[in-house]
Amino acid sequence: MSFTDQKIVVKLGIVFGFLLLMIVTIITLGLSSTKSVHGSVEQIAKGNYVKTLYAMQASKALDDLSSSIRMLVLLKGERAISEEQQKVEGARGRYRDAIKNLEGMETQAKGLELIETAKSLIVPAAQANNTVIQLAIDHKHDEAMALLLKEAIPLTQKIQGVFDEQVKFQQENVNASYQKSIAVYERAKLVQIGAGAVSIILGLVLVLSLTRNFNSRIKRLVDTMSRVADGDLSMQPQIYGDDEIGDLGKSINRMLESTRSMITTIKNTATELASSAEMLFAVNEMIATSSEEVAAQTITVA
Secondary structure: HHHHHHHHHHHHHHHHHHHHHHHHHHHHHHHHHHHHHHHHHHHHHHHHHHHHHHHHHHHHHHEEEEEEHHHHHHOOOOHHHHOOOOOHHHHHHHHHHHHHHHHHHHHOOOHHHHHHHHHHHHHHHHHHHHHHHHHHHHHOHHHHHHHHHHHHHHHHHHHHHHHHHHHHHHHHHHHHHHHHOOOOOOOOHHHHHHHHHHHHHHHHHHHHHHHHHHHHHHHHHHHHHHHOOOOOOOOOOOOOOOOOHHHHHHHHHHHHHHHHHHHHHHHHHHHHHHHHHHHHHHHHHHHHHHHHHHHHHHHOOO
């Protein structure tokens, strides 16, 4: 059964059902795109940003460590040297925590490679720094300064360079994730706009088609009934469809057919009555003539 043969309530249900389906589709697409954008933002907030923070914390700990060792080389008092040693240990603790957290979160090959490079460089750097510290404790400041400038500082700078590269790498990941979220958002926006435009266009087409179909058939029925009211019973409205309007058109056609048949019957009956009346009039004329003849004969006999 085609769409035009459906009942009006079914047609309206199909149209509004389609519009409802398109609305649900747009909402679903919006939720899906929101989830994708949320994933990208979460990756930035909980992944790349945090890894960048850990890399910066490790680099800052190295800076603090290097500053404390340089200060320790310059100090001569035991108490001051002891305080700087505590600062050195604190900086090393912060570095270990930062590198451990970073290593636990990093999953990309380049990031893991940078961490391994830093770990391989930290061993000779730590040995050089320990030697410098011991020389400073032994008050061999010239030797400590020479070793500091020759080995400890260059090795520490290499490690800091690795962490600078690590920070740059994580920032690139942040930018990539941000661009990905923007791309997902733009794509989702285009899909939603497209789906909305399609639903509006198809909805308008369906509504206009349905309205035009109803209006044209109802107008034909109105025109037919107007001409019937003026006495023209020859009309035969062509109303197609199996819906309520089609049923109404068929009922009007049956009514007109019945009315024409009844009028034809009445005409035939009237014609027969007229013929009978003429025959009756002729019989009356004959009876009257016969009566006059009988009366004349009676007078003659008398």
